[in-house]
Amino acid sequence: MEMKCVPIVLFVFNRLDHAKRAVEALQKNELAKESELYIYSDGARGERDVEPIEAVRSYCRNITGFAQVHLLEREENWGIEKSEIAALTELLEKYEACIVLEDDLEVGTRFLEYMNRALVHYKDEKKVISISGYSHIDTSSRKLKGQEFYFSQLTTSWGWATWADRWKLFDDKELNLDILKTESEQTRFDLDGACPYTQMLQQQMKDGYITWDVAWYFKAFENDLLTLTPVYTLVNNIGMDGTGIHYNNDAIDSNHIRNVEYAYTFDFPDEIKLDEAMRELEKQGIAKQKKRERRKYRMWKLRTIIKEFFHKN
Numbered sequence: 001m002e003m004k005c006v007p008i009v010l011f012v013f014n015r016l017d018h019a020k021r022a023v024e025a026l027q028k029n030e031l032a033k034e035s036e037l038y039i040y041s042d043g044a045r046g047e048r049d050v051e052p053i054e055a056v057r058s059y060c061r062n063i064t065g066f067a068q069v070h071l072l073e074r075e076e077n078w079g080i081e082k083s084e085i086a087a088l089t090e091l092l093e094k095y096e097a098c099i100v101l102e103d104d105l106e107v108g109t110r111f112l113e114y115m116n117r118a119l120v121h122y123k124d125e126k127k128v129i130s131i132s133g134y135s136h137i138d139t140s141s142r143k144l145k146g147q148e149f150y151f152s153q154l155t156t157s158w159g160w161a162t163w164a165d166r167w168k169l170f171d172d173k174e175l176n177l178d179i180l181k182t183e184s185e186q187t188r189f190d191l192d193g194a195c196p197y198t199q200m201l202q203q204q205m206k207d208g209y210i211t212w213d214v215a216w217y218f219k220a221f222e223n224d225l226l227t228l229t230p231v232y233t234l235v236n237n238i239g240m241d242g243t244g245i246h247y248n249n250d251a252i253d254s255n256h257i258r259n260v261e262y263a264y265t266f267d268f269p270d271e272i273k274l275d276e277a278m279r280e281l282e283k284q285g286i287a288k289q290k291k292r293e294r295r296k297y298r299m300w301k302l303r304t305i306i307k308e309f310f311h312k313n
Contacts, residue, residue, distance in 0.1 A: 032112060
């Protein structure tokens with residue numbers, strides 16, 4: 001497979017500032033001018049969304065710096081779950097791979113180079129389900145000993161890519177939970193308790209609505225597939241500021257960013273196996289993130305109480 005840039009899929013809604021930052025970060029990538037950009041703009045949930053959505057669309061209609069820009073403006077509100085599944089299914093019937101971003105993700109200047117290189121390198125390695133641009137690892141370079149990439153059991157929705165044949169595994173309707181019958185398998189699925197995926201999946205199944213990213217991770221786990229992950233993140237999540245759907249509390253603005261401009265040489269691992277040492281560092285990184293969130297939440301709660309006190313008096 002020759003080095004040919006795969007299309008980028010970007011999902012936008014009603015956050016103009018976020019969309020601008022996401023696009024401007026992409027434009028700084030050298031390979032942007034060789035890449036087609038597909039932008040999916042979801043419809044309004046109500047009257048309050050109409051004006052900000054039109055502002056985002058007006059901006060998107062004038063985006064340059066890419067090989068081509070395709071803007072799909074939905075009349076109705078599909079929601080991010082339905083929109084992403086439909087868009088990826090549609091595009092991966094046309095292309096052999098694609099890169100996926102949401103409007104609250106700001107990438108480094110070598111993000112597209114990494115994604116395209118990795119997609120070429122592992123195209124025929126069916127053990128690899130996806131390429132991640134984000135890493136949970138948060139530690140000193142001394143501990144990492146020069147390692148650049150590793151294989152993780154975790155998938156991500158924070159800047160990622162996959163191939164058409166892998167996406168065919170996706171299924172959010174028929175999930176065989178028998179593989180999670182034992183406590184040991186549930187523990188492994190939950191990254192040894194670092195992430196409550198089992199509880200999340202069971203609750204979603206009760207509610208009759210499984211989010212695409214949880215279903216995608218389950219399929220990776222079920223089939224014992226791995227995700228190539230950078231040691232140093234190439235993606236900064238700028239959406240944990242109270243403006244998003246899932247992170248809609250401004251107390252949880254605690255994404256800890258490593259150097260998104262790390263000087264990668266793109267020395268990919270040839271052996272495709274779960275990296276147990278990096279798995280431990282992932283767990284530590286997630287624990288640090290949760291600790292930061294709890295600390296920020298306590299501070300936010302305290303400020304809220306103080307404001308309410310002075311407002312009443």
